Amino acid sequence: MEPDFWSDNAKAQEILRRKKFVDDRISAFAGLQKAMENLEFSMELWEMEPDGEVEAEISEQWDKFTKDVENFKIETLLDGEYDGNNAILSVHAGSGGTDAQDWAEMLYRMYSRYGEKKGYKVKLLDMQEDTEGGIKSATLLFEGLNAYGYLKNEKGVHRVVRISPFDSSGRRHTSFASIDVMPEIEDDLEVEIDSDDLRIDTFRSSGAGGQHVNTTDSAIRITHIPTNIVVSCQNERSQHQNREMAMKMLISKLVELKEQKHQDNIKNLQGDYSQITWGSQIRSYVFHPYTMVKDHRTGAEAGNVDKVMDGDLDYFINEKLKQR
Numbered sequence: 001m002e003p004d005f006w007s008d009n010a011k012a013q014e015i016l017r018r019k020k021f022v023d024d025r026i027s028a029f030a031g032l033q034k035a036m037e038n039l040e041f042s043m044e045l046w047e048m049e050p051d052g053e054v055e056a057e058i059s060e061q062w063d064k065f066t067k068d069v070e071n072f073k074i075e076t077l078l079d080g081e082y083d084g085n086n087a088i089l090s091v092h093a094g095s096g097g098t099d100a101q102d103w104a105e106m107l108y109r110m111y112s113r114y115g116e117k118k119g120y121k122v123k124l125l126d127m128q129e130d131t132e133g134g135i136k137s138a139t140l141l142f143e144g145l146n147a148y149g150y151l152k153n154e155k156g157v158h159r160v161v162r163i164s165p166f167d168s169s170g171r172r173h174t175s176f177a178s179i180d181v182m183p184e185i186e187d188d189l190e191v192e193i194d195s196d197d198l199r200i201d202t203f204r205s206s207g208a209g210g211q212h213v214n215t216t217d218s219a220i221r222i223t224h225i226p227t228n229i230v231v232s233c234q235n236e237r238s239q240h241q242n243r244e245m246a247m248k249m250l251i252s253k254l255v256e257l258k259e260q261k262h263q264d265n266i267k268n269l270q271g272d273y274s275q276i277t278w279g280s281q282i283r284s285y286v287f288h289p290y291t292m293v294k295d296h297r298t299g300a301e302a303g304n305v306d307k308v309m310d311g312d313l314d315y316f317i318n319e320k321l322k323q324r
Contacts, residue, residue, distance in 0.1 A: 032072060074321055083149030086184035088184050089111055089180070090138070090179070091108045110313070113310050120142045121142075121143040124139075125141050126138065127235075157281040161173075182255075184252055191251055197226050200220065218242055219233070220242040224253075291305040293305050
């Protein structure tokens with residue numbers, strides 16, 4: 001290591017991040033090679049002396065090997081600057097009252113289940129419930145390797161078509177909710193926050209109750225006055241922890257805003273830029289008159305909408321990653 005390696009901390013951290021990315025891929029590839037050797041050995045045994053038990057073992061090894069190869073291919077696509085980071089995902093109900101708020105709550109559950117199935121630690125940071133039912137918004141933290149890399153493309157408008165459980169006439173309704181995703185960033189040397197630019201408010205957690213609601217005035221809302229970005233956190237154990245988490249969220253938002261401005265400049269030069277609106281959903285979830293989930297960016301479809309709503313999102317997420 002060069003003597004002046006740490007003279008530029010940001011550059012040093014980027015080099016270490018890239019090194020870890022390469023080291024992880026080398027280790028994963030070595031694991032695949034070992035698995036292939038074991039599979040070849042099992043096949044040689046079976047050829048010398050065919051046996052039903054060995055054949056079943058080969059079939060099991062093959063299924064696992066092909067799945068691991070596919071996962072390896074997907075992980076090689078997670079090479080963005082923040083892809084390895086934890087992810088902060090927010091759900092916001094669209095216009096449409098209780099139907100939209102119920103849909104937002106369904107998405108909140110879907111992503112919670114997805115995180116659990118991936119082995120991530122999923123933490124609820126903030127939730128705004130409604131007395132009529134459903135949620136106005138919720139923010140989740142996904143802690144685990146590549147959480148942001150996998151979830152980043154979920155950002156956008158999600159549409160549901162179903163028979164409304166709130167309509168006594170049993171009519172079909174269309175509702176919308178938006179998903180926002182950003183990486184959790186501990187600190188970013190390129191983002192400077194002046195304390196004079198912050199308005200910090202404390203409040204009591206809102207909502208209908210439950211284990212996540214804090215009953216003291218320890219919830220924190222931070223407004224970044226120059227950009228009008230507002231972040232809040234109410235589910236940590238103390239005001240100090242809520243403030244610390246809210247500051248992380250603000251830093252992540254400011255980094256995201258900076259990156260978005262850069263991307264907008266590129267897209268404007270290319271003459272190809274379209275704003276996400278409520279009429280340009282990225283994915284539709286149809287419960288009636290048939291069942292289907294369709295991603296409008298990749299064309300990926302699945303007929304078992306209940307399975308998707310239970311967090312089975314790998315197919316859609318992987319198809320979008322492959323599309324880049």
